[in-house]
Amino acid sequence: EELQRNAEAVDGNELVAMCLARAGIDKMFGVVGIPVTSLANRAVASGVRFIAFHNEQSAGYAASAYGYLTRTPGILLTVSGPGCVHGLAGLSNAAANGWPMVMISGSCDQNYAGRGDFQELDQIAAVKPFSKFSTKATDISEIPNSVFSVVDWALRDRPGGTYLDLPSDVLHQTINQSEAERLISEALDSRIPNSIEKPRNSQIQKAVELLRKAERPLIVFGKGAAYSRAELELTKLIETIGIPFLPTPMAKGLLPDTHELAATAARSLAIGKCDVALVIGARLNWLLHFGDPPRWSNDVKFILVDISGDEIESRKPHLGIVGDARDVVGMIHEAVKDDPFCLGRRHPWVEAIRNKINDNVGRLELQLGRNVVPFNFLTPMRIIRDAISRVGTSCPAPVVVSEGANTMDVGRAVLVQSEPRTRLDAGTWGTMGVGLGYCIAAAVAVPDRLVVAVEGDSGFGFSAMEVETVVRYQLPVIVIVFNNGGVYGGDRRSPKEIIGPHSHDPAPTAFVPDAAYHLLIEAFGGKGYVCSTPEELQSALDQSFSARKPALVNVIVDPFAGAESGRLQHKN
Numbered sequence: 001e002e003l004q005r006n007a008e009a010v011d012g013n014e015l016v017a018m019c020l021a022r023a024g025i026d027k028m029f030g031v032v033g034i035p036v037t038s039l040a041n042r043a044v045a046s047g048v049r050f051i052a053f054h055n056e057q058s059a060g061y062a063a064s065a066y067g068y069l070t071r072t073p074g075i076l077l078t079v080s081g082p083g084c085v086h087g088l089a090g091l092s093n094a095a096a097n098g099w100p101m102v103m104i105s106g107s108c109d110q111n112y113a114g115r116g117d118f119q120e121l122d123q124i125a126a127v128k129p130f131s132k133f134s135t136k137a138t139d140i141s142e143i144p145n146s147v148f149s150v151v152d153w154a155l156r157d158r159p160g161g162t163y164l165d166l167p168s169d170v171l172h173q174t175i176n177q178s179e180a181e182r183l184i185s186e187a188l189d190s191r192i193p194n195s196i197e198k199p200r201n202s203q204i205q206k207a208v209e210l211l212r213k214a215e216r217p218l219i220v221f222g223k224g225a226a227y228s229r230a231e232l233e234l235t236k237l238i239e240t241i242g243i244p245f246l247p248t249p250m251a252k253g254l255l256p257d258t259h260e261l262a263a264t265a266a267r268s269l270a271i272g273k274c275d276v277a278l279v280i281g282a283r284l285n286w287l288l289h290f291g292d293p294p295r296w297s298n299d300v301k302f303i304l305v306d307i308s309g310d311e312i313e314s315r316k317p318h319l320g321i322v323g324d325a326r327d328v329v330g331m332i333h334e335a336v337k338d339d340p341f342c343l344g345r346r347h348p349w350v351e352a353i354r355n356k357i358n359d360n361v362g363r364l365e366l367q368l369g370r371n372v373v374p375f376n377f378l379t380p381m382r383i384i385r386d387a388i389s390r391v392g393t394s395c396p397a398p399v400v401v402s403e404g405a406n407t408m409d410v411g412r413a414v415l416v417q418s419e420p421r422t423r424l425d426a427g428t429w430g431t432m433g434v435g436l437g438y439c440i441a442a443a444v445a446v447p448d449r450l451v452v453a454v455e456g457d458s459g460f461g462f463s464a465m466e467v468e469t470v471v472r473y474q475l476p477v478i479v480i481v482f483n484n485g486g487v488y489g490g491d492r493r494s495p496k497e498i499i500g501p502h503s504h505d506p507a508p509t510a511f512v513p514d515a516a517y518h519l520l521i522e523a524f525g526g527k528g529y530v531c532s533t534p535e536e537l538q539s540a541l542d543q544s545f546s547a548r549k550p551a552l553v554n555v556i557v558d559p560f561a562g563a564e565s566g567r568l569q570h571k572n
């Protein structure tokens with residue numbers, strides 16, 4: 001039997017599949033074609049769930065978000081040349097967000113390299129700016145090492161995207177079974193474990209002293225803290241010392257948005273007036289106004305906690321602590337818990353934030369309470385918020401996916417996150433077009449949760465065809481499209497502005513008004529709804545949320561309701 005087993009040849013495709021399985025990979029996203037179809041089939045035969053997309057861009061976005069949600073690299077499989085180029089969208093998104101993913105692309109036959117082979121491209125050069133590590137298996141014997149390296153590198157230090165190039169001739173080479181096993185165990189033996197150093201106690205003590213002496217301390221946390229699953233440690237720390245906290249958009253839910261120390265609704269005051277800010281797993285980039293005045297006060301002392309020493313180095317904080325967010329927060333909590341200080345509800349800083357929150361929330365709720373028809377952004381967002389909260393009382397809270405300028409801005413303020421890692425949005429890079437890919441990733445990564453996408457019509461359009469993928473795999477995804485007829489809104493030009501030889505063309509911002517997006521999903525057997533009134537929307541959400549089947553809710557919004565560039569008008 002042993003002899004017979006050895007006689008069975010293992011080709012490159014099968015060896016890649018074997019190695020992925022040994023690396024703990026059980027999901028893949030991608031688009032098959034020459035030369036990787038057989039690789040996908042072998043992976044499926046060895047137990048991997050392969051989610052086949054229409055376009056590598058969406059598959060790549062899915063792989064990046066899957067890596068974030070599971071802490072296992074999301075795998076994107078693409079064909080050569082154009083497939084690899086489309087996949088760069090996902091790879092670059094993973095790099096920008098610091099999420100672990102691996103892009104694996106087939107490439108042309110090495111024997112014809114440089115002579116214009118089918119879909120030929122120097123793919124190693126193409127991925128360079130977007131990958132933290134890339135490698136080409138130039139011979140079948142290099143496959144095991146290459147596969148384990150790309151997986152391990154994706155997770156190391158700050159997570160990110162890596163790339164594996166598999167020439168078609170290598171995929172067709174064969175070796176016997178025992179040789180394959182030998183190569184795999186050798187490669188497994190030479191894997192370098194991803195060890196994270198614990199920070200020094202003296203640094204923890206310094207952080208505690210700064211927080212203890214602060215008059216207006218603030219704890220800010222980001223998706224690095226979410227990725228490290230620091231929620232329990234953060235809750236303990238925050239509740240022990242009573243310091244207000246501010247999550248970045250995707251860190252919402254690590255502690256519930258409704259927590260009494262949540263400063264989200266008093267964000268400007270909290271960051272503008274705090275004197276010590278403990279920033280955990282969040283970069284001081286545009287999302288946090290670079291940590292600069294006037295949004296932050298001139299003399300704020302930053303304590304930065306980050307897995308990346310380079311990140312801390314580049315920001316020059318008052319105190320930097322390199323380490324895993326969960327470890328560091330746990331250590332800070334340990335250090336304060338025997339000699340606790342707690343600001344308490346009556347502390348002037350805590351009270352000032354609470355008063356501001358009450359003002360701001362009161363004002364917003366007043367606007368939200370009105371039923372505006374034709375719909376503005378607020379009325380449907382309130383109805384969606386309430387529907388999502390109702391799900392959260394009986395089942396795990398849904399994952400909310402959000403993109404689009406106005407829809408994402410309004411959604412961030414209105415939708416309530418009560419559980420960790422239940423919000424995915426355009427992220428660090430402001431990437432539009434991530435919606436359907438993220439929905440599919442979330443449905444595959446956390447199958448017990450409903451997925452609700454709250455999308456602008458323009459964001460949705462980038463990947464609209466992937467509604468077929470959602471239907472094909474029968475994923476519990478409800479896509480809600482805020483349809484205001486264009487990018488930022490419909491055609492709002494006055495006749496005076498319409499000049500020039502192409503004036504009969506629609507405005508660059510405009511789409512077909514009242515597009516019937518709900519029919520798109522019906523083309524594939526999903527359920528579509530179109531809603532122009534609160535009653536219609538309420539009923540569509542009730543039905544689709546309880547059915548937990550693919551659905552698209554087309555919400556007709558006043559084309560004049562959105563602002564150009566949403567909240568970032570100064571950048572346009």
Ligand code: ADP
Nearest residue numbers: 158222223224228248281282283306307324325
């Ligand atoms: P946000 O968009 O939420 O502000 P960013 O993506 O800007 O967050 O920042 C996340 C930071 O978290 C990155 O600098 C990254 O290096 C860091 N990070 C990633 N994983 C961890 C971890 N396990 N522990 C601490 N920091 C982490």
